[in-house]
Each structure stands twice: as C-alpha cells, then as structure tokens.
Amino acid sequence: MFDYIFAFFHLFLLLGLLGYALYSLFQGNTLRFVLIIVCLAGYYFLALHKNLKKEIARKRKIKSKK
Numbered sequence: 001m002f003d004y005i006f007a008f009f010h011l012f013l014l015l016g017l018l019g020y021a022l023y024s025l026f027q028g029n030t031l032r033f034v035l036i037i038v039c040l041a042g043y044y045f046l047a048l049h050k051n052l053k054k055e056i057a058r059k060r061k062i063k064s065k066k
Helices: 002-026 030-065
Strands: none
8 A cells, every 4th residue: 555655656756846847837937947858767767667578568468467
C-alpha cells in the first residue's frame, strides 16, 4: 500500500511542477520555464528511464506468455 501512496505522491508532485512551469511560461518568465523543464527531463533520464524500460519489457514478457 505504501508503494502506491509513494508513487501517486511523486506523480502529483511532478504534475504540479509541470503546471508551475507552464504557469511561469504564461507569466512571461521563459527562463524559469526552461530551467524547470530541463531539470524534469534530467530527472526522467537519470532516475526513471532505466526502470521504465525494464517495466515495459517485463509487461511484454508476461503478455507474450499468455
């Protein structure tokens, strides 16, 4: 149960940061927008990309066994 709470907390946190970046863009602060987007992209590639690819491969393996 804790894993789901942890995952959803981080999902909402990332969505909030993305929303704040878009808000900054609409306010005319493009430097803040670009900085937030670059940091989110870096976080994705450093922390999430490898595990996401493993999970997709695991799901495909399970699906192909059926």
